[in-house]
Amino acid sequence: MYSISEVAEQLDIKPHTLRYYEREGIIEPDRNKNGNRYFTEAHVNWLTFVKKLRETQMPITQIKEYANLYLEGEHTSLQRLQLLEDHQRSIQEQIHNLKTTDEMLERKISLYKEHLRTKEPN
Amino acid sequence: MYSISEVAEQLDIKPHTLRYYEREGIIEPDRNKNGNRYFTEAHVNWLTFVKKLRETQMPITQIKEYANLYLEGEHTSLQRLQLLEDHQRSIQEQIHNLKTTDEMLERKISLYKEHLRTKEPN
DNA sequence: AGTTGCCTTAAAGTAAACTTTAACCTTTAT
């Protein structure tokens, strides 16, 4: 069981952001008698996954959708699978796009280097 | 020479966005006698490049920096090269990050599929 | 008892990159 600040430090997410995620319905931590949030290992695993999804541009709304499906139980696994597959496709598009621009930059950089080699140096 | 709406259509960027880019100092189109913007082939090439940079997450401020260096002339080519190299590094990091998550998703997707195969179908 | 530190909530603020609105002017077609 981890306190909000422990989880925040572990995952490098601010406590406020974790509360925001709760408001958004992305996570529902347990509470102790004082009303303080407590996170289990499972919560931390889920948040780690969420972080990965965010880092790869999945919008909060979609993450929430996935979370809701999970809470609805077993019978939503097909929909969850489809959500993940959609996101995987988005990731692969992103990779493709980045690679294309990487190549373009590579060419442009070569030209700059060539130019700097042949011009009189400063 | 293209009007703002022609360029907008060609590049799939709204006219307003082009004006916004101008305010930000990213582009300086020519003007005709009526004050209307006119874009040359060179302008379009530059905007195409800008679009690629934006699509790969280069912030407007950095693009502006590159544009300013270009306008300052020849003697800034080393700095421009460095800007491009920095961005290339950022792109490669993004690719790496995306690939990692892609693999994680691949594993998770397999588990879901396995699960759906073995459970009684709906 | 007081202060420090961490917690709570609700609500307002921020940053980036546009996007929309409002008010107006020109040119072209009818």
Place this chain on the structure above:
DNA sequence: ATAAAGGTTAAAGTTTACTTTAAGGCAACT
């Protein structure tokens, strides 16, 4: 000459994902 199409500007609004502020509660050390 009048309306439609498309241009102009400045300024306000939007979206997403937080982040900060305000106002306060609780517990533990000194």
